[in-house]
Amino acid sequence: MENFQNIRVAVDAIVFGYKNNSLYVLLIEQKFGSADKYWALPGGLVRQDESLKEAVIRELHEETNVHLTFMEQLYTFGDDIYRDSRNRVISVAYFALVDASNLEIKADTDADKVQWCKINEIPTLAFDHNLIIEKGIERLKAKLTYEPIGFDLLPQEFLFSDLENLYCTILEKEIDRRNFRKKILSYGFLEQTDHFSPVKSGRPAKLFRFNKLKYNVLLDKGFHFEIKFA
């Protein structure tokens, strides 16, 4: 009897977006019955014939219509054997990023509502999804300091002040604008475009672009991205 097992395998995605100088997570309102509505992370059971990664992509596609700029596995939640009250379910959580600056999300087939939720205004979610988000934020913060994933949250062409702001708000730290700029520019993977951004006040700012190719070349040469703060 030792080997009897009836465990369901699900995937969930924590999708981060950044706009209006704030960090957001993508949430959906789950239809259980017609009562009992809960906000939750997009996700669902893995199908028999699809890989874990395919499952997340499918679920995200069914429930939202965002275009991911980054995705990787985050953590597998299966220590609380009652995390789902109906069956034993373990969930493989994925961590994803998206450029939310100019993106309209709409509910798709599976979910009633899809919504960006500010990171500090997240309600109590279904299952252990609040836990997943915690872990996701942890990963986001860590990764921001040793991989150039900040660019995946911004539009292709962005202002230095936006990049700086992204770092400050997500890491909840102060930073010297001038040193930050110098450091990032010194890496040599940013390109100045000849476009300017419409600004409300102050000197017009050049738009920059992240050159992933150049970054990869640097990586091969042993380069190691790092942004530290005091």
Next chain:
Amino acid sequence: MENFQNIRVAVDAIVFGYKNNSLYVLLIEQKFGSADKYWALPGGLVRQDESLKEAVIRELHEETNVHLTFMEQLYTFGDDIYRDSRNRVISVAYFALVDASNLEIKADTDADKVQWCKINEIPTLAFDHNLIIEKGIERLKAKLTYEPIGFDLLPQEFLFSDLENLYCTILEKEIDRRNFRKKILSYGFLEQTDHFSPVKSGRPAKLFRFNKLKYNVLLDKGFHFEIKFA
């Protein structure tokens, strides 16, 4: 039909040990039939009523008798839906460390043989276990540079030269002995004992001990462990 699912959930553990200036992984010889023997990572199916973590601990206990000094979740392998030819199985892999310097392993109930295998002499293993090991080594290397897990691979009291050697062999890098010592000592979480180690030649060396308490206090103060190499 969309929701039909028959996926088994397994756990596997990659246990690292360090002795004789080399890195080892713990392998077991699986009994399938009486033919068909393969080396594999310790692991097995999760029971209905135990958490993932409990499952790994149990399996390790059943198959080996090592005393872990560190364990955390590594990665969940479920993208290759044929990774096990019999059923669809996803495996949650765990990453563990052990002080192998003074440890005798013996096969326990479940496994025929248990053995330390040198990291560069690993044969083709069952399932995708070679892949898991790759991922494990990656994690070990990364973690060694930003968390003090090296001490979990050494005896409680160790020589500086052993610590240095551990870093050099695992990270496959050269390092200046004197700068390394200075840097680690500057952190202030090592304690000198009044014991000396029996040495074959050269000046007798003091034994040191890692004070986890002091390390945690430092962490609270915002300290960030880091060992970098050129």
Next chain:
DNA sequence: CTATATTTGCGTAATATTAACGCAAACTAA
């Protein structure tokens, strides 16, 4: 007993990186 090889433990100088600022340029709004 002495010389040699070996490993430890401590130090110092050159170099590189980070942190803390100053300030003019280029715009908007009043």
Next chain:
DNA sequence: TTAGTTTGCGTTAATATTACGCAAATATAG
């Protein structure tokens, strides 16, 4: 015109890293 704001480029001081030198403490060989 003037005041307010944001950008872009510098400089300097403090800190950290790198590259070594060298004596102390042992074992071993002669």
